[in-house]
Amino acid sequence: MEDSSLANRTIDIQMILQVPDSTVKVTLYDNAIIDDDTVSVFVNKKAVLVRQRISAKPLGFSFKIDKPNQPTEILMQAENLGS
Numbered sequence: 001m002e003d004s005s006l007a008n009r010t011i012d013i014q015m016i017l018q019v020p021d022s023t024v025k026v027t028l029y030d031n032a033i034i035d036d037d038t039v040s041v042f043v044n045k046k047a048v049l050v051r052q053r054i055s056a057k058p059l060g061f062s063f064k065i066d067k068p069n070q071p072t073e074i075l076m077q078a079e080n081l082g083s
Contacts, residue, residue, distance in 0.1 A: 035082030
């Protein structure tokens with residue numbers, strides 16, 4: 001599933017990481033007020049989490065890097081700011 005609205009967004013790069021393995025595990029959680037924040041996450045513009053609620057309990061996923069030595073884009077999009 002691709003989201004065409006991503007094509008028109010300005011990307012704010014927060015961090016560039018080099019990873020030693022081809023499998024990457026990402027874990028998200030709300031470390032502030034637990035108030036029903038929801039996020040979507042895309043890896044190379046393909047949805048891996050869509051409108052998932054984050055809480056104090058970790059929400060995670062893994063993916064394989066298909067092209068070593070090439071950038072892999074991970075985009076986290078806030079769907080709402082909770083209550």
